[in-house]
Amino acid sequence: ADEQGRVPELWLIPPGESPKSLGIVSIDRAHTVSVPEPLREALKQGAVLAITLEPQGGAPQGIATGPIIAKGDLVTL
Numbered sequence: 001a002d003e004q005g006r007v008p009e010l011w012l013i014p015p016g017e018s019p020k021s022l023g024i025v026s027i028d029r030a031h032t033v034s035v036p037e038p039l040r041e042a043l044k045q046g047a048v049l050a051i052t053l054e055p056q057g058g059a060p061q062g063i064a065t066g067p068i069i070a071k072g073d074l075v076t077l
Helices: none
Strands: 007-013 020-024 048-054 068-073
Antiparallel strands (some): 007 020, 048 068
8 A cells, every 4th residue: 555545456448448447456566367257358459457546445336536557558469
């Protein structure tokens, strides 16, 4: 948690869709994230992964409320 008690939460943002939470992560260590089966097809070109700072326990109602502190586009090689 940061000095305000917020925690980093990872989001998958498919093209043209609302963000989907992939859970709370740590900024202090590497993570392996299991993407739920219904979201796997959204892991495609043009999707974005983002990390926001959220209240303890994660975003209320599954909707991001905090600032984006990191993001990156998914690219097919």
